[in-house]
Amino acid sequence: DAGVTQSPTHLIKTRGQQVTLRCSPKSGHDTVSWYQQALGQGPQFIFQYYEEEERQRGNFPDRFSGHQFPNYSSELNVNALLLGDSALYLCASSPQGNYGYTFGSGTRLTVV
Amino acid sequence: QQQVKQSPQSLIVQKGGISIINCAYENTAFDYFPWYQQFPGKGPALLIAIRPDVSEKKEGRFTISFNKSAKQFSLHIMDSQPGDSATYFCAAPLSGSARQLTFGSGTQLTVLP
Numbered sequence: 001d002a003g004v005t006q007s008p009t010h011l012i013k014t015r016g017q018q019v020t021l022r023c024s025p026k027s028g029h030d031t032v033s034w035y036q037q038a039l040g041q042g043p044q045f046i047f048q049y050y051e052e053e054e055r056q057r058g059n060f061p062d063r064f065s066g067h068q069f070p071n072y073s074s075e076l077n078v079n080a081l082l083l084g085d086s087a088l089y090l091c092a093s094s095p096q097g098n099y100g101y102t103f104g105s106g107t108r109l110t111v112v
Numbered sequence: 113q114q115q116v117k118q119s120p121q122s123l124i125v126q127k128g129g130i131s132i133i134n135c136a137y138e139n140t141a142f143d144y145f146p147w148y149q150q151f152p153g154k155g156p157a158l159l160i161a162i163r164p165d166v167s168e169k170k171e172g173r174f175t176i177s178f179n180k181s182a183k184q185f186s187l188h189i190m191d192s193q194p195g196d197s198a199t200y201f202c203a204a205p206l207s208g209s210a211r212q213l214t215f216g217s218g219t220q221l222t223v224l225p
Binding site: 094 | 153155158161212214
C-alpha cells in the first residue's frame with residue numbers, strides 16, 4: 001500500500017518564476033493538506049483540499065494556490081517566487097474529518 | 113493563530129536513558145494532541161497521540177503525559193536508542209472545521225551509543 005507520493009523530490013527555481021508541486025494521497029484518503037517547513041522549523045499549514053475545493057487556508061499569500069483532482073491527487077502552485085519561499089513542501093493526506101495525517105517525504109524547493 | 117510552544121530545542125541523551133520533551137498550548141478547546149517524529153529527508157510520521165480525557169497514554173517505549181490544568185503535555189521516551197535520534201514535533205488542532213494541525217518548533221534528539 002503506497003503512502004503519500006510527492007514529486008519532484010528536489011527543485012531549483014529562480015526568483016520570480018512559478019512552480020508546481022504534485023501529490024498523490026495515500027489509498028483510501030480523500031483529503032489533502034499542504035504544509036511549508038522552513039529549515040529548523042515545524043511545518044506551517046498552507047491549505048487543505050477536499051471534494052476539489054479549498055476547505056481552509058493558513059496565513060499564506062494568494063501567490064500560493066492549489067487544486068485537487070477527481071482522483072484526490074493535488075497540486076500546489078506558487079507564483080512570483082521569493083527567496084523566502086525556499087523550504088520543504090509537505091503534502092499530507094487523511095480521511096475526511098480525521099486527524100490521522102500521513103505525510104509524504106516532501107519536495108525541497110530552492111529559490112535562487 | 114494558536115501556537116504550541118515546545119522545549120527544549122535540542123536534547124542529548126545516553127543510550128538507555130529517558131528523553132523528555134515538553135509542549136505547552138493555549139486553547140482549552142483543543143481535543144487532540146499528537147507527537148510526530150521526523151528523520152532527515154523524510155516527512156513527519158505520527159508517533160503517538162492523546163485525547164484530553166486521559167492523563168497518560170503509553171505505546172511501547174513512548175508515553176504521553178497530559179496535564180489539562182497546566183495546558184501542557186510531554187513525550188517520554190524510555191530506554192532511548194540511537195535509532196530514536198530524530199526531530200520531534202508536538203502539535204495541536206487549529207481552529208476551523210478542517211481539523212488542521214499547528215506544530216511546535218521541534219526538538220532535535222540525539223541518543224549517544
